[in-house]
Amino acid sequence: MTDIDDTTAGLTTADARDGGLDARLVVDRGPFRLDVALRAAPGDVVALLGPNGAGKTTALRALAGLVPLSGGHLRLDGASLDRTPPESRPVGVVFQDYLLFPHLSALDNVAFGPRCHGTSKAEARAEAAAWLERMGLADHLAAKPRRLSGGQAQRVAVARALATNPRLLLLDEPLAALDARTRLEVRVQLRRHLAEFEAVAVLVTHDPLDAMVLADRLVVVEHGRVVQEGAPADIARRPRTDYIAQLVGLNLYRGEAKGHTVRLDAGPAITTTEDLSGEVFVAFPPGAVTLHRDRPEGSSARNLWRCQVTGLETHGDQIRADLAGELPLAADLTTVAAAELGLVPGAPVWATVKATQTHAYPA
Known part of the structure; x- marks a missing residue:
């Protein structure tokens, strides 16, 4: 999908002009071209999700005014920002590395924005103290950034961005600099x-969990274009590209449906419970795949393929087996099951999936 019509992104054009974000971001940078439409109502949290080099950060910098548009438009609450310099935009930014001023206290870091907008020093510091208290940092007003933990620094950066009362808040990989333990706690706080x-x-973000937890709507960008957007649950259930399927942990195929049979573009047929006709996607989780050393006799599974193990890796508390053969796929199984099957790279196996565990939907 290369273009978004006026109603598919959650707002009509008229609504977007009345309030919220209405943008089409076109940026040419050498051979790379970004062309992304974004619309969101006040109160919406939208996550731009995609692989490295997809154009996510370029889109964010274009919204902030740090990268000029080659085309398109940018309107916020009905006002055009196309020619507005970055410092004059009602936009707050939380950068990946937070970029706190190392020589200023947490209080003065947060007060910096209001001061730049003409607020008196006393009033700006009072506003900053109130924001830090809301962030649970009332005991750290005098602390310099080097004395703050990663989670505390992140909250100071968010407070600094919000202290100017922005109409658009931009967050660039806001949890990437945190360790796994801190990330879990801060993710919950940031969502609040x-x-x-x-x-x-x-x-x-490139992290699907951050996107699923923090955002109301996901916009997936690949190669500078929007390839899918919608509510997190809808995208997780109906991925439309291999990248999205890998993110949400599904095997994904495309083919031609005739009744309950889908003939894949490259590979065998898959039997599904859905009765469809025409171009469709078929998806199923790796946990739905059962592996056998020998061809199973009397199996109730309608889908049976001969494969070969090409790789094994730990995946959570299970083993993820990558398989090639009649149908390339991923299978999850317990460590015990992997040992009993004697799985090693190169081992031949039979893979089965019940039709009831597949999900087919129009392409």
Whole structure:
């Protein structure tokens, strides 16, 4: 999908002009071209999700005014920002590395924005103290950034961005600099703060869990284009590209449906419970795949393929087996099951999937 019509992104054009974000971001950078449409209502949290080099950060920098548009438009609450310099935009930015001023205290870091907008020093510091208290940092007002933990620094950066009362909040990989343990805690806190934010928030991430937890709507970008967008649950259930399928942990195929049979573009047929006709996707989780050393006799599974193990890796508390052969796929099984099957790279196996565990939907 290369273009978004006026109603598919959650707002009509008229609604977007009345309030919220209405943008088509076209940026040419050498051979790379970004062309992404974004619309969001006040209170929406939108996540831009995609692989490295997809154009996510370029889109965020274009919204902030740090990268000029080659074409398209950018409107916020009905006002055009196309020619507005970055410092004059009602936009708050939380950068991946937070970029706190190392020589300023947490209090003065947050007060910096209001001061730049003409607020007196005393009033700006009072506003900053209130924001830090809301972030649970009332005991750290005087702390310099080097004295703060990663989670604390992240909350100071969010407070600094919100202290100017922006109408658009931009977050560039806001949890990437945190260790796994801190990330879990801060993700919950950030979700609460975003839920209270009354304007538009746009989040850039490559982490599907961050996107699923923090955002109301996902916009998936690949090669500078929007390939899918919608509610997190809808995208997780109906991925439309291999990248999205890998993110949400599904085997994904495309083919021609005739009744309950889908003949794949490259490979065998898959039997499904859905009765469809025409171009479709078929998806099923790796956990739905059962592996056998010998061809199973009397199996109730309608889908049976001969494969070969090409790779094994730990995946959570299970083993993920990558398989090639009649149908390339991924299978999850317990460590015990992998040992009993004697799985090693190169081992031949039979893979089965019940039709009831597949999901087919129009392409």
